[in-house]
Amino acid sequence: MAEAKQLSGAGLRGQVAGETALCTVGKSGAGLTYRGYDIADLAEKAQFEEIAYLLLRGKLPNRQELDAYTKKLQSLRGLPAALKTVLEQIPKDAHPMDVMRTGCSMLGNLETEEDFSEQDDKIDRMLAVFPSIITYWYRFAHEGVRIETESDVDSIGGHFLELLHGKKPSELHERVMNVSLILYAEHEFNASTFTARVCASTLSDIHSCVTGAIGSLRGPLHGGANEAAMALIQKFKTPEEAEEGLMGMLERKEKIMGFGHAIYKESDPRNAIIKQWSKKLADEVGDTVLYPVSERCEEVMWREKKLFCNADFFHASAYHFMGIPTELFTPIFVMSRVSGWTAHVKEQRANNRIIRPSADYTGPADAKWVPIEERP
Ligand SMILES: CC(=O)SCCNC(=O)CCNC(=O)[C@H](O)C(C)(C)COP(=O)(O)OP(=O)(O)OC[C@H]1O[C@@H](n2cnc3c(N)ncnc32)[C@H](O)[C@@H]1OP(=O)(O)O
Numbered sequence: 001m002a003e004a005k006q007l008s009g010a011g012l013r014g015q016v017a018g019e020t021a022l023c024t025v026g027k028s029g030a031g032l033t034y035r036g037y038d039i040a041d042l043a044e045k046a047q048f049e050e051i052a053y054l055l056l057r058g059k060l061p062n063r064q065e066l067d068a069y070t071k072k073l074q075s076l077r078g079l080p081a082a083l084k085t086v087l088e089q090i091p092k093d094a095h096p097m098d099v100m101r102t103g104c105s106m107l108g109n110l111e112t113e114e115d116f117s118e119q120d121d122k123i124d125r126m127l128a129v130f131p132s133i134i135t136y137w138y139r140f141a142h143e144g145v146r147i148e149t150e151s152d153v154d155s156i157g158g159h160f161l162e163l164l165h166g167k168k169p170s171e172l173h174e175r176v177m178n179v180s181l182i183l184y185a186e187h188e189f190n191a192s193t194f195t196a197r198v199c200a201s202t203l204s205d206i207h208s209c210v211t212g213a214i215g216s217l218r219g220p221l222h223g224g225a226n227e228a229a230m231a232l233i234q235k236f237k238t239p240e241e242a243e244e245g246l247m248g249m250l251e252r253k254e255k256i257m258g259f260g261h262a263i264y265k266e267s268d269p270r271n272a273i274i275k276q277w278s279k280k281l282a283d284e285v286g287d288t289v290l291y292p293v294s295e296r297c298e299e300v301m302w303r304e305k306k307l308f309c310n311a312d313f314f315h316a317s318a319y320h321f322m323g324i325p326t327e328l329f330t331p332i333f334v335m336s337r338v339s340g341w342t343a344h345v346k347e348q349r350a351n352n353r354i355i356r357p358s359a360d361y362t363g364p365a366d367a368k369w370v371p372i373e374e375r376p
Protein backbone atom coordinates (compact mmCIF):
# COMPACT_ATOMS: atom_id res chain seq x y z
CA MET A 1 0.00 0.00 0.00
CA ALA A 2 1.28 3.47 -0.88
CA GLU A 3 2.17 5.54 2.15
CA ALA A 4 0.55 8.99 2.39
CA LYS A 5 3.01 11.89 1.99
CA GLN A 6 4.04 13.69 5.19
CA LEU A 7 2.47 17.07 4.68
CA SER A 8 3.40 20.27 6.47
CA GLY A 9 4.77 23.77 5.92
CA ALA A 10 3.66 26.71 3.81
CA GLY A 11 0.88 26.69 1.23
CA LEU A 12 -1.68 25.29 3.72
CA ARG A 13 -0.02 21.93 3.10
CA GLY A 14 -1.48 19.18 5.25
CA GLN A 15 -4.19 21.35 6.78
CA VAL A 16 -7.73 20.15 6.44
CA ALA A 17 -9.77 23.02 4.99
CA GLY A 18 -13.16 21.34 4.77
CA GLU A 19 -14.98 18.12 4.00
CA THR A 20 -15.78 16.45 0.70
CA ALA A 21 -17.55 13.30 -0.43
CA LEU A 22 -16.28 13.71 -3.99
CA CYS A 23 -12.74 12.46 -4.12
CA THR A 24 -9.73 11.02 -2.28
CA VAL A 25 -6.18 11.85 -3.37
CA GLY A 26 -3.05 10.06 -2.17
CA LYS A 27 -4.74 7.98 0.51
CA SER A 28 -3.35 4.48 0.91
CA GLY A 29 -4.53 1.97 -1.67
CA ALA A 30 -5.97 3.10 -4.97
CA GLY A 31 -4.48 6.59 -4.82
CA LEU A 32 -7.32 8.40 -6.55
CA THR A 33 -11.02 7.74 -6.27
CA TYR A 34 -14.12 9.66 -7.41
CA ARG A 35 -17.00 9.04 -4.98
CA GLY A 36 -15.26 5.81 -3.96
CA TYR A 37 -14.60 4.49 -7.51
CA ASP A 38 -10.98 3.77 -8.48
CA ILE A 39 -9.68 6.04 -11.25
CA ALA A 40 -8.20 3.09 -13.18
CA ASP A 41 -11.62 1.44 -13.37
CA LEU A 42 -13.32 4.66 -14.40
CA ALA A 43 -10.74 5.44 -17.10
CA GLU A 44 -11.11 1.98 -18.57
CA LYS A 45 -14.88 1.54 -18.39
CA ALA A 46 -16.67 4.89 -18.23
CA GLN A 47 -17.71 7.72 -20.50
CA PHE A 48 -16.72 11.21 -19.33
CA GLU A 49 -20.40 12.20 -19.34
CA GLU A 50 -21.05 9.35 -16.88
CA ILE A 51 -18.32 10.72 -14.61
CA ALA A 52 -19.72 14.24 -14.77
CA TYR A 53 -23.10 12.78 -13.79
CA LEU A 54 -21.50 10.80 -10.95
CA LEU A 55 -19.76 13.89 -9.57
CA LEU A 56 -22.67 16.27 -10.05
CA ARG A 57 -25.67 14.06 -9.27
CA GLY A 58 -24.04 11.77 -6.68
CA LYS A 59 -24.48 8.37 -8.37
CA LEU A 60 -23.64 6.53 -11.57
CA PRO A 61 -26.46 7.01 -14.09
CA ASN A 62 -28.41 4.03 -15.41
CA ARG A 63 -28.66 3.62 -19.21
CA GLN A 64 -31.77 5.76 -19.52
CA GLU A 65 -30.34 8.53 -17.34
CA LEU A 66 -27.04 8.56 -19.23
CA ASP A 67 -28.77 8.71 -22.62
CA ALA A 68 -30.98 11.57 -21.46
CA TYR A 69 -27.98 13.41 -19.96
CA THR A 70 -25.88 12.99 -23.12
CA LYS A 71 -28.78 14.27 -25.25
CA LYS A 72 -29.24 17.24 -22.95
CA LEU A 73 -25.55 18.16 -23.20
CA GLN A 74 -25.64 17.75 -26.99
CA SER A 75 -28.54 20.19 -27.19
CA LEU A 76 -26.61 22.89 -25.31
CA ARG A 77 -23.62 23.32 -27.64
CA GLY A 78 -24.75 26.43 -29.50
CA LEU A 79 -23.17 29.84 -28.80
CA PRO A 80 -25.30 32.96 -28.23
CA ALA A 81 -24.67 35.66 -30.87
CA ALA A 82 -23.39 38.14 -28.27
CA LEU A 83 -20.82 35.62 -27.06
CA LYS A 84 -19.62 35.02 -30.63
CA THR A 85 -19.23 38.79 -31.04
CA VAL A 86 -17.08 38.98 -27.90
CA LEU A 87 -14.95 35.99 -28.95
CA GLU A 88 -14.36 37.59 -32.34
CA GLN A 89 -12.84 40.66 -30.63
CA ILE A 90 -10.16 38.65 -28.80
CA PRO A 91 -6.81 38.87 -30.58
CA LYS A 92 -5.15 35.90 -32.27
CA ASP A 93 -2.16 36.04 -29.91
CA ALA A 94 -4.31 35.94 -26.76
CA HIS A 95 -3.71 32.97 -24.50
CA PRO A 96 -6.58 30.47 -24.94
CA MET A 97 -6.95 30.25 -21.14
CA ASP A 98 -7.74 33.98 -21.16
CA VAL A 99 -10.31 33.24 -23.87
CA MET A 100 -11.86 30.56 -21.65
CA ARG A 101 -11.94 32.96 -18.71
CA THR A 102 -13.60 35.68 -20.77
CA GLY A 103 -15.95 33.21 -22.46
CA CYS A 104 -17.13 31.86 -19.11
CA SER A 105 -17.54 35.33 -17.66
CA MET A 106 -19.48 36.57 -20.70
CA LEU A 107 -21.76 33.54 -20.50
CA GLY A 108 -22.46 34.61 -16.92
CA ASN A 109 -23.63 37.99 -18.23
CA LEU A 110 -25.88 36.46 -20.86
CA GLU A 111 -27.26 33.50 -18.93
CA THR A 112 -26.89 34.65 -15.32
CA GLU A 113 -27.58 32.26 -12.47
CA GLU A 114 -30.34 34.20 -10.71
CA ASP A 115 -30.99 31.56 -8.06
CA PHE A 116 -29.17 28.45 -6.81
CA SER A 117 -32.14 26.32 -7.92
CA GLU A 118 -30.79 26.91 -11.46
CA GLN A 119 -27.31 25.55 -10.68
CA ASP A 120 -27.63 22.17 -12.43
CA ASP A 121 -28.80 23.72 -15.68
CA LYS A 122 -26.05 26.37 -15.60
CA ILE A 123 -23.42 23.68 -14.95
CA ASP A 124 -24.66 21.47 -17.79
CA ARG A 125 -24.56 24.46 -20.10
CA MET A 126 -20.92 25.15 -19.23
CA LEU A 127 -19.95 21.49 -19.73
CA ALA A 128 -21.62 21.50 -23.14
CA VAL A 129 -20.50 24.88 -24.41
CA PHE A 130 -16.85 25.18 -23.29
CA PRO A 131 -15.52 23.15 -26.28
CA SER A 132 -17.59 25.41 -28.56
CA ILE A 133 -16.20 28.59 -26.97
CA ILE A 134 -12.55 27.67 -27.37
CA THR A 135 -12.78 26.17 -30.86
CA TYR A 136 -15.01 28.98 -32.19
CA TRP A 137 -12.45 31.56 -31.08
CA TYR A 138 -9.45 29.49 -32.20
CA ARG A 139 -10.72 28.85 -35.72
CA PHE A 140 -12.00 32.40 -36.15
CA ALA A 141 -8.74 33.97 -34.90
CA HIS A 142 -6.42 31.60 -36.74
CA GLU A 143 -8.32 30.68 -39.91
CA GLY A 144 -10.87 33.47 -40.23
CA VAL A 145 -13.79 30.98 -40.30
CA ARG A 146 -17.01 31.13 -38.29
CA ILE A 147 -17.67 27.49 -37.40
CA GLU A 148 -21.02 25.90 -36.63
CA THR A 149 -20.68 24.64 -33.07
CA GLU A 150 -23.71 22.35 -32.94
CA SER A 151 -22.73 18.77 -33.80
CA ASP A 152 -24.20 15.33 -33.38
CA VAL A 153 -21.04 13.65 -32.04
CA ASP A 154 -22.07 11.99 -28.77
CA SER A 155 -19.11 12.79 -26.56
CA ILE A 156 -17.73 16.09 -25.31
CA GLY A 157 -14.20 15.00 -26.29
CA GLY A 158 -15.34 14.03 -29.79
CA HIS A 159 -17.23 17.31 -30.13
CA PHE A 160 -14.05 19.25 -29.30
CA LEU A 161 -11.94 17.32 -31.83
CA GLU A 162 -14.56 17.64 -34.55
CA LEU A 163 -14.84 21.40 -34.13
CA LEU A 164 -11.08 21.83 -33.96
CA HIS A 165 -10.21 19.75 -37.01
CA GLY A 166 -13.40 20.18 -39.03
CA LYS A 167 -13.91 16.43 -39.36
CA LYS A 168 -15.14 13.49 -37.30
CA PRO A 169 -12.38 12.12 -35.04
CA SER A 170 -11.18 8.54 -35.28
CA GLU A 171 -12.44 6.07 -32.69
CA LEU A 172 -8.99 6.00 -31.08
CA HIS A 173 -8.79 9.78 -30.74
CA GLU A 174 -12.30 10.06 -29.34
CA ARG A 175 -11.42 7.32 -26.83
CA VAL A 176 -8.21 9.05 -25.72
CA MET A 177 -10.06 12.34 -25.25
CA ASN A 178 -12.63 10.51 -23.17
CA VAL A 179 -9.93 8.97 -20.95
CA SER A 180 -8.15 12.31 -20.63
CA LEU A 181 -11.32 14.14 -19.59
CA ILE A 182 -11.99 11.45 -16.97
CA LEU A 183 -8.46 11.69 -15.56
CA TYR A 184 -8.64 15.47 -15.25
CA ALA A 185 -12.22 15.69 -13.91
CA GLU A 186 -11.67 15.94 -10.17
CA HIS A 187 -8.86 16.16 -7.62
CA GLU A 188 -10.10 17.17 -4.16
CA PHE A 189 -8.84 20.54 -2.78
CA ASN A 190 -6.33 21.44 -5.52
CA ALA A 191 -5.66 25.16 -6.08
CA SER A 192 -8.31 25.83 -8.73
CA THR A 193 -11.01 23.84 -6.93
CA PHE A 194 -10.21 25.62 -3.70
CA THR A 195 -10.56 28.92 -5.58
CA ALA A 196 -14.02 27.85 -6.73
CA ARG A 197 -15.02 26.83 -3.20
CA VAL A 198 -13.78 30.07 -1.65
CA CYS A 199 -15.83 32.00 -4.20
CA ALA A 200 -18.86 29.76 -3.60
CA SER A 201 -18.55 30.30 0.15
CA THR A 202 -19.40 33.99 -0.33
CA LEU A 203 -22.67 32.81 -1.98
CA SER A 204 -21.50 34.15 -5.34
CA ASP A 205 -22.89 32.91 -8.66
CA ILE A 206 -21.65 29.77 -10.44
CA HIS A 207 -20.00 31.63 -13.36
CA SER A 208 -17.91 33.70 -10.94
CA CYS A 209 -16.78 30.50 -9.17
CA VAL A 210 -15.72 28.90 -12.46
CA THR A 211 -14.15 32.06 -13.90
CA GLY A 212 -11.94 32.34 -10.80
CA ALA A 213 -11.04 28.66 -11.00
CA ILE A 214 -9.97 29.03 -14.64
CA GLY A 215 -7.58 31.79 -13.57
CA SER A 216 -6.03 29.52 -10.93
CA LEU A 217 -5.72 26.58 -13.29
CA ARG A 218 -3.88 28.70 -15.87
CA GLY A 219 -0.59 28.88 -13.88
CA PRO A 220 2.32 26.59 -14.82
CA LEU A 221 2.49 25.12 -11.31
CA HIS A 222 -1.03 23.75 -11.86
CA GLY A 223 -2.90 23.06 -15.14
CA GLY A 224 -0.52 25.13 -17.26
CA ALA A 225 2.13 22.45 -16.69
CA ASN A 226 0.87 20.34 -19.62
CA GLU A 227 1.78 23.13 -22.06
CA ALA A 228 5.09 23.74 -20.29
CA ALA A 229 5.89 20.01 -20.47
CA MET A 230 5.32 20.13 -24.24
CA ALA A 231 7.70 23.09 -24.57
CA LEU A 232 10.29 21.07 -22.64
CA ILE A 233 10.13 17.81 -24.61
CA GLN A 234 10.07 19.63 -27.94
CA LYS A 235 13.50 21.06 -27.17
CA PHE A 236 15.13 17.64 -27.45
CA LYS A 237 15.78 15.60 -30.59
CA THR A 238 17.01 12.43 -28.87
CA PRO A 239 16.74 10.77 -25.44
CA GLU A 240 20.47 11.49 -24.93
CA GLU A 241 19.91 15.20 -25.56
CA ALA A 242 17.00 15.10 -23.12
CA GLU A 243 19.14 13.51 -20.44
CA GLU A 244 21.88 16.10 -20.87
CA GLY A 245 19.39 18.96 -20.94
CA LEU A 246 17.59 17.80 -17.80
CA MET A 247 20.83 17.27 -15.89
CA GLY A 248 21.75 20.88 -16.69
CA MET A 249 18.35 22.16 -15.61
CA LEU A 250 18.55 20.25 -12.35
CA GLU A 251 22.03 21.60 -11.69
CA ARG A 252 20.72 25.12 -12.23
CA LYS A 253 17.84 24.25 -9.84
CA GLU A 254 15.21 24.91 -12.51
CA LYS A 255 11.69 23.52 -12.08
CA ILE A 256 10.87 20.71 -14.50
CA MET A 257 7.23 21.06 -15.47
CA GLY A 258 5.07 17.95 -15.39
CA PHE A 259 6.96 16.43 -12.46
CA GLY A 260 6.21 16.29 -8.74
CA HIS A 261 3.03 16.75 -6.81
CA ALA A 262 1.77 18.52 -3.71
CA ILE A 263 0.11 15.38 -2.31
CA TYR A 264 1.34 12.22 -4.06
CA LYS A 265 4.65 10.89 -2.84
CA GLU A 266 5.80 8.22 -5.28
CA SER A 267 3.54 8.37 -8.28
CA ASP A 268 0.46 10.03 -9.72
CA PRO A 269 -1.99 7.22 -10.59
CA ARG A 270 -3.16 9.14 -13.65
CA ASN A 271 0.30 9.00 -15.23
CA ALA A 272 0.43 5.26 -15.97
CA ILE A 273 -2.95 5.54 -17.68
CA ILE A 274 -2.27 8.49 -19.96
CA LYS A 275 1.25 7.20 -20.66
CA GLN A 276 -0.20 3.99 -22.07
CA TRP A 277 -2.48 5.97 -24.39
CA SER A 278 0.37 8.25 -25.43
CA LYS A 279 2.32 5.14 -26.47
CA LYS A 280 -0.61 3.90 -28.57
CA LEU A 281 -0.81 7.28 -30.28
CA ALA A 282 2.98 7.38 -30.79
CA ASP A 283 2.74 4.03 -32.57
CA GLU A 284 -0.17 5.29 -34.66
CA VAL A 285 1.74 8.34 -35.92
CA GLY A 286 5.09 6.51 -36.16
CA ASP A 287 6.77 8.78 -33.61
CA THR A 288 10.40 7.97 -32.83
CA VAL A 289 11.31 11.14 -30.94
CA LEU A 290 8.77 12.63 -28.53
CA TYR A 291 7.74 9.44 -26.76
CA PRO A 292 11.30 8.12 -26.23
CA VAL A 293 12.35 11.61 -25.09
CA SER A 294 9.44 11.69 -22.62
CA GLU A 295 10.34 8.24 -21.28
CA ARG A 296 13.96 9.30 -20.79
CA CYS A 297 12.84 12.43 -18.91
CA GLU A 298 10.78 10.19 -16.63
CA GLU A 299 13.78 7.90 -15.97
CA VAL A 300 16.20 10.77 -15.29
CA MET A 301 13.87 12.64 -12.93
CA TRP A 302 13.21 9.54 -10.86
CA ARG A 303 16.87 8.50 -10.81
CA GLU A 304 18.17 11.95 -9.90
CA LYS A 305 15.44 13.42 -7.71
CA LYS A 306 12.84 10.75 -6.99
CA LEU A 307 10.42 13.02 -8.82
CA PHE A 308 7.71 11.31 -10.88
CA CYS A 309 5.53 12.39 -13.79
CA ASN A 310 2.26 13.95 -12.71
CA ALA A 311 -0.95 13.81 -14.78
CA ASP A 312 0.31 16.57 -17.07
CA PHE A 313 3.54 15.11 -18.43
CA PHE A 314 2.39 12.39 -20.83
CA HIS A 315 -0.74 14.39 -21.64
CA ALA A 316 1.59 16.68 -23.59
CA SER A 317 2.72 14.06 -26.10
CA ALA A 318 -0.73 12.42 -26.22
CA TYR A 319 -2.46 15.68 -27.19
CA HIS A 320 0.32 16.54 -29.63
CA PHE A 321 -0.03 13.20 -31.43
CA MET A 322 -3.74 13.98 -31.93
CA GLY A 323 -2.83 17.23 -33.70
CA ILE A 324 -3.98 19.51 -30.88
CA PRO A 325 -2.08 22.83 -30.76
CA THR A 326 -0.07 23.17 -27.54
CA GLU A 327 -1.84 26.34 -26.39
CA LEU A 328 -5.16 24.44 -26.31
CA PHE A 329 -3.89 21.83 -23.81
CA THR A 330 -4.92 23.67 -20.65
CA PRO A 331 -8.36 24.66 -22.01
CA ILE A 332 -9.04 20.92 -22.41
CA PHE A 333 -8.30 20.61 -18.69
CA VAL A 334 -10.97 23.30 -18.12
CA MET A 335 -13.50 21.38 -20.27
CA SER A 336 -13.02 18.45 -17.89
CA ARG A 337 -12.36 20.04 -14.49
CA VAL A 338 -15.49 22.19 -14.74
CA SER A 339 -17.29 19.01 -13.63
CA GLY A 340 -15.20 18.76 -10.45
CA TRP A 341 -15.23 22.50 -9.73
CA THR A 342 -18.99 22.74 -9.97
CA ALA A 343 -19.56 19.55 -7.95
CA HIS A 344 -17.49 21.24 -5.22
CA VAL A 345 -19.50 24.45 -5.55
CA LYS A 346 -22.69 22.43 -5.04
CA GLU A 347 -21.15 20.68 -2.03
CA GLN A 348 -19.98 23.99 -0.52
CA ARG A 349 -23.39 25.58 -1.01
CA ALA A 350 -25.12 22.62 0.60
CA ASN A 351 -23.15 23.07 3.85
CA ASN A 352 -21.73 26.56 3.76
CA ARG A 353 -19.74 28.77 6.04
CA ILE A 354 -17.70 31.59 4.50
CA ILE A 355 -14.06 30.49 4.05
CA ARG A 356 -11.96 33.01 5.89
CA PRO A 357 -8.69 31.76 7.40
CA SER A 358 -6.33 33.82 9.56
CA ALA A 359 -2.75 34.98 8.96
CA ASP A 360 0.33 35.30 11.15
CA TYR A 361 1.21 38.99 11.06
CA THR A 362 4.86 39.70 10.14
CA GLY A 363 4.73 43.50 9.55
CA PRO A 364 5.86 46.37 11.83
CA ALA A 365 4.18 47.01 15.18
CA ASP A 366 3.02 50.40 16.53
CA ALA A 367 3.88 52.43 13.42
CA LYS A 368 3.48 56.17 14.09
CA TRP A 369 1.62 58.28 11.51
CA VAL A 370 3.96 60.63 9.54
CA PRO A 371 2.37 63.63 7.75
CA ILE A 372 3.07 63.55 3.99
CA GLU A 373 5.29 66.66 4.09
CA GLU A 374 7.64 64.98 6.58
CA ARG A 375 8.07 61.67 4.77
CA PRO A 376 11.50 60.96 3.28
C1 LIG B 1 -2.56 18.61 -12.59
C2 LIG B 1 -1.58 19.33 -11.73
O1 LIG B 1 -1.79 20.45 -11.37
S1 LIG B 1 -0.24 18.45 -11.24
C3 LIG B 1 1.01 19.68 -10.88
C4 LIG B 1 1.48 20.34 -12.15
N1 LIG B 1 2.62 21.21 -11.87
C5 LIG B 1 3.85 20.95 -12.32
O2 LIG B 1 4.13 19.96 -12.96
C6 LIG B 1 4.90 21.98 -11.99
C7 LIG B 1 6.20 21.35 -11.51
N2 LIG B 1 6.03 20.82 -10.17
C8 LIG B 1 6.07 21.64 -9.07
O3 LIG B 1 6.32 22.84 -9.17
C9 LIG B 1 5.80 21.02 -7.71
O4 LIG B 1 6.16 19.66 -7.69
C10 LIG B 1 4.33 21.20 -7.29
C11 LIG B 1 3.88 22.65 -7.42
C12 LIG B 1 3.41 20.33 -8.15
C13 LIG B 1 4.19 20.74 -5.84
O5 LIG B 1 4.93 21.62 -5.05
P1 LIG B 1 5.35 21.27 -3.56
O6 LIG B 1 4.25 20.59 -2.86
O7 LIG B 1 5.90 22.49 -2.97
O8 LIG B 1 6.51 20.20 -3.83
P2 LIG B 1 7.38 19.34 -2.79
O9 LIG B 1 7.15 19.81 -1.39
O10 LIG B 1 7.14 17.91 -3.09
O11 LIG B 1 8.85 19.73 -3.24
C14 LIG B 1 9.95 19.12 -2.65
C15 LIG B 1 11.23 19.60 -3.31
O12 LIG B 1 11.30 19.13 -4.65
C16 LIG B 1 11.46 20.20 -5.55
N3 LIG B 1 10.63 19.97 -6.72
C17 LIG B 1 9.33 19.63 -6.70
N4 LIG B 1 8.89 19.51 -7.97
C18 LIG B 1 9.94 19.79 -8.76
C19 LIG B 1 10.09 19.84 -10.16
N5 LIG B 1 9.07 19.59 -10.99
N6 LIG B 1 11.30 20.15 -10.66
C20 LIG B 1 12.34 20.40 -9.86
N7 LIG B 1 12.25 20.37 -8.51
C21 LIG B 1 11.06 20.07 -7.98
C22 LIG B 1 10.94 21.42 -4.80
O13 LIG B 1 11.50 22.63 -5.31
C23 LIG B 1 11.37 21.12 -3.40
O14 LIG B 1 12.74 21.43 -3.25
P3 LIG B 1 13.25 22.28 -1.99
O15 LIG B 1 12.87 21.43 -0.79
O16 LIG B 1 14.71 22.40 -2.24
O17 LIG B 1 12.50 23.56 -2.03
Ligand SMILES: O=C([O-])CC(=O)C(=O)O
Pocket: 025, 184, 186, 187, 189, 190, 191, 222, 262, 263, 310, 311
Ligand atom coordinates in the same frame (compact mmCIF):
# COMPACT_ATOMS: atom_id res chain seq x y z
O1 LIG C 1 -4.12 18.15 -6.69
C1 LIG C 1 -3.35 19.04 -7.06
O2 LIG C 1 -2.70 19.79 -6.28
C2 LIG C 1 -3.09 19.26 -8.50
C3 LIG C 1 -3.63 18.18 -9.38
O3 LIG C 1 -3.02 17.15 -9.57
C4 LIG C 1 -4.94 18.37 -9.99
O4 LIG C 1 -5.60 19.37 -9.70
O5 LIG C 1 -5.36 17.51 -10.78
